Amino acid sequence: MSPSMGAYHADEEEEDHQFHKGVKHLCEKGITEVPKKYILPVLERPNAGKDDGIFSNNDHNLMLPVIDFAQLQGSNRVQALHSLSKACEEYGFFQLINHGISSEVTSRMVQEGRKFFELPFEERSKYMSKDMFSPARYGTSFNQNKDRVFCWRDFLKLGCHPLSENLPFWPSSPSELREAAVNYSEQTKFLYMMLVEATLESLGLVGNTKSGNENESYLKEFEDGSQIIVVNCYPSCPEPDLTLGMPSHSDYGFLTLLLQDELVKGLQIQHRGRWVTVEPIPNSFVVNVGDHLEIFSNGRYKSVLHRVLVNPSQSRISIASLHSLPFSCAIRPSPKLINDANRKRYKDTDFASFMEYITACEHKNKNFLESRKLDLIGK
């Protein structure tokens, strides 16, 4: 190799190293165009297929089904459970209003999350780690160890269960982040447990007609389940048509509670073969079915593909609270939902297999879930 070739590779490596520091860092250095590292192949760009009507970008906004949590917990529960069930079957998503978490708790979480990304890079970088199980992890893109093309997102992931073991490792700056995140994680966990109970009831697995012990043992496993809070930061992007904040993916867990930016849209879900933009509703959570719930419900509830667009003039923050069963627990179709007419459609799995899978390959679309499907043809 000639000395100049060596220098060329060293330059490329140095440039690649820069991208691993995150999009915020890149923007702080001042850019007017999207670097090659973030440019998606034409068919994966936000407007691909727009002209032939297959996908839509800005022209199709979607009001997700709305579930009123107050009704779910009140005298209208039966009707609300029916709406929840239909939303999980047809959209895999719904917006939860009247959820009981105060706007002070949610806005403090957003505010402290935003402040974290405003810290000098040296402070943020203390939490950079390749360890997927790290209790606090600052990173960029979707899976920066595997992604060939990077996406326009930085994140802070906080492990929340058990809180006492994770908390000492969370960022100590900004000074109020820990307190805001503790409140937020406790309140979203409580809300999640109420939603789990409703979800299991809508599937006919717990409820008034079951014994107290039966209901309790079901719910105990969920209570001990995993929770990760992800603060997503999408800086404004000079060429938003060339890249994505997050590529098309489904969530691995049971349910995700997402606090969307109330002012800046960006979340798109795949619905009836089109990409549609979710209209934010102030003071609501976007709730979505994850892969584990699709498996647990034996395919009745759908873990739906979604992605995030970026914006030319405004940065965007979202906070996802991802919940599932304990890391060690087997994820399988509930035996009570399987019979001759509804055969088992998914192999048993667990969180460790998911981690192994994403560590070994680029996570794209629903490929983990696809790998768990049983071939029922001719059986």
Ligand SMILES: O=C(O)CCC(=O)C(=O)O
């Ligand atoms: O930022 C958003 O609206 C969506 C985030 C998301 O899809 C995720 O955290 O998995």
